[in-house]
Amino acid sequence: MAIVAGVDFGTLSVRVSLVDSERGLLTSAIAEYPLHRKREDPEYATQSHEDQMRALATATREAVKKAGISGDQVEAIALDTTGSSVIPVGKDLVPLGEYYLWCDHRAKGEAAEITEAAHREKLEAIEWCGGVYSSEWGFSKLLHWLRHNPAKRSEFVSAFEHCDMVAATLCGITDPKKVKRSICAMGHKWLWNAKLGGLPPEKFLISVDPLLAGVREKLSGEYATSDQIAGKLSAKWAEQLGLKSGIPIPVGAFDAHWDAIGAGCRTDDMVNVVGTSTCIIGITPSVNLVPGVCGVVQGSVHPQRTGIEAGLSAVGDIFNAIATRAGSTVEQLSQGLEQYRAGQTGLLRMTWDNGDRTVLVNPNLRGVTLGWNLQSTAKDELFAAIEGTAFHTRVILDRMAEHGVNIKRVINAGGIPQKNDVLNRVYANVLGRPVLVPAKSVVSLGSAIFAFLAAGTFKTVEEAQQKICPPHIVYEPQKSEQDVYDKLHALYSELYFALGQPNQSLGNVLPQLIRLAESANQKTPN
Numbered sequence: 001m002a003i004v005a006g007v008d009f010g011t012l013s014v015r016v017s018l019v020d021s022e023r024g025l026l027t028s029a030i031a032e033y034p035l036h037r038k039r040e041d042p043e044y045a046t047q048s049h050e051d052q053m054r055a056l057a058t059a060t061r062e063a064v065k066k067a068g069i070s071g072d073q074v075e076a077i078a079l080d081t082t083g084s085s086v087i088p089v090g091k092d093l094v095p096l097g098e099y100y101l102w103c104d105h106r107a108k109g110e111a112a113e114i115t116e117a118a119h120r121e122k123l124e125a126i127e128w129c130g131g132v133y134s135s136e137w138g139f140s141k142l143l144h145w146l147r148h149n150p151a152k153r154s155e156f157v158s159a160f161e162h163c164d165m166v167a168a169t170l171c172g173i174t175d176p177k178k179v180k181r182s183i184c185a186m187g188h189k190w191l192w193n194a195k196l197g198g199l200p201p202e203k204f205l206i207s208v209d210p211l212l213a214g215v216r217e218k219l220s221g222e223y224a225t226s227d228q229i230a231g232k233l234s235a236k237w238a239e240q241l242g243l244k245s246g247i248p249i250p251v252g253a254f255d256a257h258w259d260a261i262g263a264g265c266r267t268d269d270m271v272n273v274v275g276t277s278t279c280i281i282g283i284t285p286s287v288n289l290v291p292g293v294c295g296v297v298q299g300s301v302h303p304q305r306t307g308i309e310a311g312l313s314a315v316g317d318i319f320n321a322i323a324t325r326a327g328s329t330v331e332q333l334s335q336g337l338e339q340y341r342a343g344q345t346g347l348l349r350m351t352w353d354n355g356d357r358t359v360l361v362n363p364n365l366r367g368v369t370l371g372w373n374l375q376s377t378a379k380d381e382l383f384a385a386i387e388g389t390a391f392h393t394r395v396i397l398d399r400m401a402e403h404g405v406n407i408k409r410v411i412n413a414g415g416i417p418q419k420n421d422v423l424n425r426v427y428a429n430v431l432g433r434p435v436l437v438p439a440k441s442v443v444s445l446g447s448a449i450f451a452f453l454a455a456g457t458f459k460t461v462e463e464a465q466q467k468i469c470p471p472h473i474v475y476e477p478q479k480s481e482q483d484v485y486d487k488l489h490a491l492y493s494e495l496y497f498a499l500g501q502p503n504q505s506l507g508n509v510l511p512q513l514i515r516l517a518e519s520a521n522q523k524t525p526n
Helices: 049-067 108-120 124-129 138-148 150-155 162-171 183-189 202-208 235-241 255-262 316-325 378-402 421-431 445-455 461-468 479-500 509-523
Strands: 003-009 013-020 024-032 036-038 041-047 074-081 086-089 158-161 229-232 248-250 269-274 278-284 296-298 306-312 348-350 368-370 409-413 435-438 472-475
Touching: 003 049, 003 162, 003 255, 003 445, 013 049, 013 445, 024 049, 041 049, 049 162, 049 235, 074 162, 074 255, 074 445, 086 138, 086 162, 108 124, 108 138, 108 202, 124 296, 138 150, 138 158, 138 183, 138 202, 158 162, 158 183, 162 183, 162 229, 162 235, 162 248, 183 296, 183 306, 248 445, 255 269, 255 278, 255 306, 255 409, 255 445, 269 378, 278 378, 306 378, 316 378, 348 378, 348 479, 368 479, 378 421, 378 479, 409 421, 421 435, 421 472, 421 479, 445 461, 479 509
Parallel strands: 003 074, 074 248, 269 409, 409 435
Antiparallel strands: 003 013, 013 024, 036 041, 086 158, 229 248, 269 278, 278 306, 296 306, 348 368, 435 472
């Protein structure tokens, strides 16, 4: 028997779960931290490293207290985080600002420049991340920071993904060269590829912008999968967390990738990790490059398999926004949705409120709802938004299947599916296949699995999954609903590509609206 701590850093809070190898989840504790937004700049989203570390200490101590155990009984701690959430650091890993959070899209111009340069220079790595570089990813965010912080450039030593920064902090590592970097994070978001020589060549980076000169060297170090050890918990942080010093901390990863493991993902499964956004995570036995996805990386999800990632830039955030505009909550607005049927609202909702992550990889899009009448309600829009996220998911899974990715099972995980039967039913009907949902929450369970591996409790991911992952509830598609959704999906797909691609007849409408709004906001006095 062993007890470990699995940590999940989300967009607004950190969850620490204590898991027993025999009894399963003992307890969880959550501590919140602020997300910094700017009304005048909807692309802006940052967080403080110090706020997050304080929350981690609070949640860990609370979890130990709730479990009624001694902190000395915890044998390992593993951490996953949002991503790409990037922090520039100076000497001794001191932050030079806040994290550019995953949902910060200020670097969309930089992303477009990287994409253009990659195709011009025939950079092979761009094909491993779907052919388009994203404003949500590392190099674009770092370049944006370098351009907008000239006074701090001389202090810049390196930049880290959140998962690597947290692990290094807990281990007391202050030398950037000694920080192990997550293959999951660097492979999906930084164009790193072992077969292609690691990071892109210095020549390529300079061709994007001379400000990137020397960055490749500053990002050097050991890149590792999550079955490797990042270090051991320092005495300083052991005291703050209420744990014993010296316990192992494995190399971290992104929350969605480990959530997929906690949801029981096996080879040829695809997991929709549905939360504020959706990450679609799969494990494949071989490499299949798919245009428009967020990366194909060997060892990113399962250390011995190939991981593939896609997703939607906003899901739960859209539901919350609809409810907020209606002066309600998602819970209140959802009452009665179980009575809704396919097509009854007459609405078709394009869920681009925060841009498109996959397959268009276009941040210059916004939400569109078609079919309003004078009796349409916020409840109708919420149901249409659920349908819209399912249609978008189908577009993504169809794209993968077209490029040789075999999908054996579809699993809905993350924070929303356990609380929303309507969403799971709609997804099964839209996708036209059974949707599996873990019977219990699996948030931070993936972290616990990698903590168990670090502690030596289990020898393989599969052995740990077999022991501690919950069973699945199965939502079967309904033929009558499926037939209606097939017709609606044809309309959705037509609009998706007509409105979402700049080279189409309507492709300039949404980007032009964004440009006009940005111009107006710049002229508005503070």
